Amino acid sequence: MLADRTAEGSLHLAHMPVVSGCQESFLFCRPPLNYVWRDRKLKVMPTVTPYQIAVRSLLIGYLLVLVVMPIAAVYAEGFSLGWTPFWEALTAVIAWKAILLTVKLSVVTTVIQAVIGTMSAFVLVRCRFWGRRLFNSLVDLPFALPTAVSGLMLLTLLGPQSLLGSWLQAFGISLLFNQTAIVIGMVFITFPFVIRTVQPLIEQFDLAEEQASYTLGASKVYTFCKVLLPAVVPGIIAGGLLTFSRALAEFGALSLISGNLPGKTQVASVFIYGEIENFNTQGAAAVSIVLLTLSFLVLWAVQALQKRRGIVT
Amino acid sequence: MRSLFILLTVLLFVLILVLPFLGILAGAGAEGFAAIYEALMRPESLHALQVSFIIVLIVTLCNGVLGILFSLQMVRGPWLAGWLRPLLNAIVDLPFAVSPVIGGLMIILLFGPNTLLGAFFENVGFKIVFALPGMVMATIFVTFPLMIRELVPVLTELGQTAEEASATLGAGPIRTFFRVTWPSIRWAVYYGLALTAARAIGEFGAVLVVSGNIVKQTQTATTLVYQDSIDQNLVAANSVALLLGLISIVILLFLEWMKKRKEDQLHAH
Numbered sequence: 034m035l036a037d038r039t040a041e042g043s044l045h046l047a048h049m050p051v052v053s054g055c056q057e058s059f060l061f062c063r064p065p066l067n068y069v070w071r072d073r074k075l076k077v078m079p080t081v082t083p084y085q086i087a088v089r090s091l092l093i094g095y096l097l098v099l100v101v102m103p104i105a106a107v108y109a110e111g112f113s114l115g116w117t118p119f120w121e122a123l124t125a126v127i128a129w130k131a132i133l134l135t136v137k138l139s140v141v142t143t144v145i146q147a148v149i150g151t152m153s154a155f156v157l158v159r160c161r162f163w164g165r166r167l168f169n170s171l172v173d174l175p176f177a178l179p180t181a182v183s184g185l186m187l188l189t190l191l192g193p194q195s196l197l198g199s200w201l202q203a204f205g206i207s208l209l210f211n212q213t214a215i216v217i218g219m220v221f222i223t224f225p226f227v228i229r230t231v232q233p234l235i236e237q238f239d240l241a242e243e244q245a246s247y248t249l250g251a252s253k254v255y256t257f258c259k260v261l262l263p264a265v266v267p268g269i270i271a272g273g274l275l276t277f278s279r280a281l282a283e284f285g286a287l288s289l290i291s292g293n294l295p296g297k298t299q300v301a302s303v304f305i306y307g308e309i310e311n312f313n314t315q316g317a318a319a320v321s322i323v324l325l326t327l328s329f330l331v332l333w334a335v336q337a338l339q340k341r342r343g344i345v346t
Numbered sequence: 347m348r349s350l351f352i353l354l355t356v357l358l359f360v361l362i363l364v365l366p367f368l369g370i371l372a373g374a375g376a377e378g379f380a381a382i383y384e385a386l387m388r389p390e391s392l393h394a395l396q397v398s399f400i401i402v403l404i405v406t407l408c409n410g411v412l413g414i415l416f417s418l419q420m421v422r423g424p425w426l427a428g429w430l431r432p433l434l435n436a437i438v439d440l441p442f443a444v445s446p447v448i449g450g451l452m453i454i455l456l457f458g459p460n461t462l463l464g465a466f467f468e469n470v471g472f473k474i475v476f477a478l479p480g481m482v483m484a485t486i487f488v489t490f491p492l493m494i495r496e497l498v499p500v501l502t503e504l505g506q507t508a509e510e511a512s513a514t515l516g517a518g519p520i521r522t523f524f525r526v527t528w529p530s531i532r533w534a535v536y537y538g539l540a541l542t543a544a545r546a547i548g549e550f551g552a553v554l555v556v557s558g559n560i561v562k563q564t565q566t567a568t569t570l571v572y573q574d575s576i577d578q579n580l581v582a583a584n585s586v587a588l589l590l591g592l593i594s595i596v597i598l599l600f601l602e603w604m605k606k607r608k609e610d611q612l613h614a615h
Contacts (some may be wrong), residue, residue: 186591
């Protein structure tokens with residue numbers, strides 16, 4: 034801020050009546066106003082106190098140390114030995130199989146969520162039935178539970194000791210330590226996303242539009258596909274993208290139920306954990322860069338979508 | 347047709363949400379209440395719960411105070427240039443996109459024993475990785491968008507007229523904050539604090555990587571659950587998990603109760 038000293042001095046004197054005693058102890062006076070030349074005009078800017086400078090530096094410094102520097106450190110570590118080791122770390126069979134598996138199963142999870150999430154949201158908003166409010170609060174349970182606890186829950190439920198597990202075993206179905214188990218874990222963890230993005234859109238939807246469609250002779254299915262669905266599609270897409278990025282990142286639940294067979298049921302986050310435990314931080318960082326970049330793209334897409342459509346999540 | 351859909355949804359909820367929770371109850375209670383009590387009273391679980399509690403306390407306090415300060419600056423700050431505000435907004439959201447394991451890896455890369463910063467702090471006698479400070483940092487990294495995301499929309503909707511009125515009537519900034527701003531953002535702050543606490547108790551991936559999971563030193567409640575279930579000590583794992591699950595449900599109910607208050611307050615103007 035470039036204050037014009039002479040202008041400040043003269044105007045200051047003209048503006049403020051000199052209170053007796055003020056000059057001796059200026060600590061008790063309010064600070065003089067800050068006059069600044071801008072656009073060829075003299076403007077009054079709020080005075081910058083040391084407190085404000087401290088808060089601003091704290092804000093920028095905190096974000097730098099806590100968010101920007103750590104993320105930059107991962108990118109720096111991944112490329113620390115140059116391009117070739119980065120590429121080698123990624124193209125090692127176990128690494129790219131883990132990434133591929135994670136992306137594939139996350140897509141499956143997203144598709145499942147898009148269907149069951151949309152259906153649940155419709156039922157929760159439109160239908161009145163016993164226990165609706167209870168179910169509505171239950172939706173957020175997977176967010177509130179620690180992920181390790183979620184993993185243990187599924188492990189106990191599907192394991193051979195439990196009633197359901199032993200019953201499934203009798204039929205020769207195993208839902209633990211294979212790809213189905215990973216999808217079950219991902220679906221549990223990401224359950225609230227689509228429901229919570231679609232719900233407000235259905236609540237805002239104008240019933241008159243639907244009634245108009247009926248009076249014009251459209252069937253229920255036709256009305257749903259042509260009138261209701263287009264209104265909630267942005268919510269499904271935003272929720273689906275969030276589901277996808279959460280499924281990519283999930284670690285706690287999957288580390289317990291995936292079985293962790295390298296190349297078969299090892300997901301990317303668990304692979305990264307293994308590499309850290311083996312002190313191979315460069316390999317861990319290389320895979321992390323792929324995951325991070327994917328997640329950032331998804332996050333950016335969600336924000337762009339929200340800006341365009343004005344959806345609140 | 348309609349009842350079919352209701353039936354399907356209820357079935358889905360019971361299968362996906364209720365059944366796993368009952369599973370954990372059954373798993374913990376398989377050998378009676380005495381076993382649960384015994385598992386919770388082990389010295390390592392008592393210590394783990396204590397470590398978790400300390401982390402939650404520090405993180406919630408830190409995020410609470412700094413979250414309010416930052417949200418005020420991000421919404422009101424006259425010094426933020428036009429391009430800086432969206433950039434800051436985007437940076438605040440970044441931790442949501444980062445896998446917890448990667449969050450832990452970041453702290454190790456920055457403050458690990460063989461990095462510049464890590465070696466410096468070690469020389470001073472302040473251990474970060476495999477100790478409490480690193481775990482607190484990891485948890486703060488994961489949880490700090492929650493408070494700001496809760497407060498920014500409320501502050502934006504509130505506007506500044508009431509505060510300006512208060513200032514023109516001669517109140518100082520501190521008095522204005524506590525008499526005018528605080529009463530209208532109170533419930534949003536409590537809501538953000540509860541969300542932060544819930545997330546801090548449950549944080550697992552980042553803490554596991556940073557803490558090294560050393561028994562009776564850096565083991566938290568969630569990493570204890572993980573260790574017990576890997577050691578096939580399922581009754582003990584389920585007992586601690588049951589306690590954590592109950593805490594989460596209590597916080598969830600509390601949030602549900604507060605959500606209504608928060609919205610009422612926002613629309614009261």
